[in-house]
Amino acid sequence: MARGTHAIGSIFIGAIFSLASILPAQAQDELVLTADLLSDYVADDFMTTEQRKELAAGEVHCLAQAVYHEARGEPESGQWAVASVILNRVESRAYPDTVCDVVFQNAHLANRCQFSFACDGRSDEGGRGNIIDRESWVKSNVIAQVAYRQFLDGERHEDGLTTAMHFHTTSVSPSWASAYAEVASIGNHIFY
Numbered sequence: 252m253a254r255g256t257h258a259i260g261s262i263f264i265g266a267i268f269s270l271a272s273i274l275p276a277q278a279q280d281e282l283v284l285t286a287d288l289l290s291d292y293v294a295d296d297f298m299t300t301e302q303r304k305e306l307a308a309g310e311v312h313c314l315a316q317a318v319y320h321e322a323r324g325e326p327e328s329g330q331w332a333v334a335s336v337i338l339n340r341v342e343s344r345a346y347p348d349t350v351c352d353v354v355f356q357n358a359h360l361a362n363r364c365q366f367s368f369a370c371d372g373r374s375d376e377g378g379r380g381n382i383i384d385r386e387s388w389v390k391s392n393v394i395a396q397v398a399y400r401q402f403l404d405g406e407r408h409e410d411g412l413t414t415a416m417h418f419h420t421t422s423v424s425p426s427w428a429s430a431y432a433e434v435a436s437i438g439n440h441i442f443y
Contacts, residue, residue, distance in 0.1 A: 307399070313351035314338075315388075315395035319377040320368035321418075323387035325438035330391065332437050334398040335411035336418055341402070343416065350399070415442040 298306070314334060322333040340346035340353045347353050357364045364370035377388040398408055407413055418440045419425050431443035 307403075310350040311392070311395045311399045313354045314399055315392040316368070316377065317354045317366055318394050319388055319391035321366055322438075322440065323377070323384075323391060325440060327390075327394075329437040329440055330394050331398065331408050331411045332415065332435065332440070332442055333418065334394055335407065335413065336415050336442065338398060338402045338407075339412075339414065339416050412442055417443040 314337060317337055318330050318333050322330045325333075337350060337353050341348060341350055347356055354366055355364070355369050358369040361370055361372075377384065377391065398411070401407055412435055415434050417427070417431055419428065421436075421439050421441060428441070428443065433441055433443055435442040
C-alpha cells in the first residue's frame with residue numbers, strides 16, 4: 252500500500268460528509284458512499300495493522316523453520332547465509348514473493364521441494380527435542396526476526412550473502428551446481 256493511501260481515503264470520506272451537510276435533502280439522497288467510489292482511493296492490497304502483524308509473524312516463522320532445519324548445526328554465519336538465500340529469492344522474480352511461499356515451494360512433491368525439510372514427511376516445528384534443539388530453535392527464531400526486519404527495512408545482515416540464491420551441503424554434489432558460480436563456503440554448506 253502506498254504511504255498515505257488510507258489517510259487520503261479518510262480525508263475524502265470527511266469531505267463527502269462535510270459536503271452532504273450543506274446540500275439540500277434531495278441532493279443528500281443522491282450522495283451515497285459506495286464501495287466502488289471508495290475503491291479508487293484505497294489500495295487493493297490494503298491490510299489492517301492486525302493483518303500485517305499476522306503476515307509478518309507467519310513469514311518470520313517460515314524463515315525460522317528453514318534456518319533451523321537447514322542450518323542449525325552450522326556456524327552462525329551459515330545460518331545468516333541460509334536466511335539470506337531465502338530473502339534473495341523473495342526479491343527475485345524467478346521465485347514466489349513471500350518467505351513462506353519460497354520456503355515451501357513444491358513441498359507437495361516428494362523430494363522435489365526447494366528445501367529438503369519441507370517435503371520429507373516429518374514435522375517442521377523445531378525445538379521439541381533435547382536442550383540443544385530448543386536452544387537452536389530459539390536462535391533460529393532470533394535470526395529470522397532480525398533478518399526479516401532488516402529485509403523489510405531494505406537492509407541486510409553483515410554476515411548475509413547478498414547474491415546467493417542456492418546452497419547445498421558438502422556431502423552431496425547436485426547436478427545443478429555446475430550451472431552456478433560459487434560465492435561462499437560456510438561450514439558444511441556451499442552457496443551459489
